[in-house]
Amino acid sequence: MSTTLSPFHLAIPVHNLAECRTFYGNILGLEEGRSSEHWVDFDFYGHQLVIHYKPKTDAKLHTNAVDGKNVPVPHFGIVLPWDDFHNLAKTLEVKQLEFVIAPYIRFSGQVGEQATMFFLDPAGNALEFKAFKDPDQLFAH
Numbered sequence: 063m064s065t066t067l068s069p070f071h072l073a074i075p076v077h078n079l080a081e082c083r084t085f086y087g088n089i090l091g092l093e094e095g096r097s098s099e100h101w102v103d104f105d106f107y108g109h110q111l112v113i114h115y116k117p118k119t120d121a122k123l124h125t126n127a128v129d130g131k132n133v134p135v136p137h138f139g140i141v142l143p144w145d146d147f148h149n150l151a152k153t154l155e156v157k158q159l160e161f162v163i164a165p166y167i168r169f170s171g172q173v174g175e176q177a178t179m180f181f182l183d184p185a186g187n188a189l190e191f192k193a194f195k196d197p198d199q200l201f202a203h
Contacts, residue, residue, distance in 0.1 A: 069109045072138060073101075075116035076185035082113050085183050089157055107140045113185075123186065129168045134180060134188035141200065147177050147193030154181070162188065173202045 076082040079102065086092045086104050092111070095103035101114045125132035142150065151165040165179040178192040194200055 067108075071110045071112070072106070073112040073114050074138075074185075074187050076113045076183070076187070077116060077118035078184060079113065079115045081184040086111070086113065089154070089159060091153075107142075109140075118185075121186075123182075123188070131163050131168075133190075134162055134182070137180065137188035137190045139190035139192065141197075142191060142193045143197075144177065144193045144195060147191060150191060151177075151179055154179075168192075174199050 079100070083094070083097075083102050086102075087094055092104040092106060095105060095110075097103060099115075101112055104111045104113070124135050126135050127133070148165075154161075155165075159181055161179055161181050163178070163180040165177060167175065168178050169175050175195045176192050177195075178190060180188060180190050182188055
């Protein structure tokens with residue numbers, strides 16, 4: 063496997079483009095790229111995240127049990143360095159972001175020990191941010 067990561071592109075639906083633009087830009091601090099009346103690009107830690115307008119649906123949030131928590135599915139996110147994760151968690155707490163799963167340590171003392179947190183954007187898209195105590199254990203089992 064190559065050690066050089068290629069940026070991924072992810073497009074997600076949002077029912078309120080202005081509200082989600084503010085969330086990704088001001089709450090998460092992502093830099094905005096190109097945009098139109100119907101979509102906005104963001105630099106998601108070197109990856110291309112695009113929010114696309116789509117009318118609201120009544121889709122329910124689905125979860126699967128992981129480590130005794132109800133993890134929302136689908137979700138996306140990023141693996142951050144340990145200190146960056148904890149700094150972001152503090153920032154989001156100060157901004158009074160409501161967590162689906164508040165920041166905590168998952169699989170403590172086991173292979174793959176990680177810090178994780180889940181939250182929703184204003185359109186209900188689930189995000190997970192995580193960090194591994196030992197980054198070499200990202201794919202360990």
